[in-house]
Amino acid sequence: MGDLRGRIAAKLTEAFAPSRLDVTDESASHAGHAGAPVGGESHFHVLIVAEAFTGKSRLDRQRAVNAALAEELAGPVHALRMTVRSPQEG
Template identity: 85%
Template sequence: MGEVRDRIAAKLAAAFRPARLDVTDESAAHAGHAGAREGGESHFHVLIVAEAFAGKSRLERQRAVNAALAEELAGPVHALRMTVKSPSEG
């Protein structure tokens, strides 16, 4: 596992105490594209299921994740694809 991936996972775990959290480095699929870095860790998918998202709109959920990862999004992470759910949504 990479350093950036580990930081993302740690920050999301601390911020949302998720029931499920998967952080996948998808950088290899974007090699040669804008923002792709040598060695990867530039494009990620996050699947997070947390009670903190219950009653929140999709936009509110995504903004909360973006706020928690502001440092990474300003630096090494070029793209973040996310699936954000409450436990009742699976």
């Protein structure tokens, strides 16, 4: 697991105690695009399932993830794609 990928996973685990968390580095599929540095770790997909998202709108869930990763989103992460669910949604 890359350093940044691991840091993202650790922060989301601490913030939401997810029942499922997948952090995928998708940087290779963006190579050559603006904002895609050599070496990757710039574009990620996060799939997170957590009780903390129960009863919250999709926008509120995404805002919560963005807040937890504010430092990464302000710097090394160029793009973050999210799938954010409650356990009832699987």
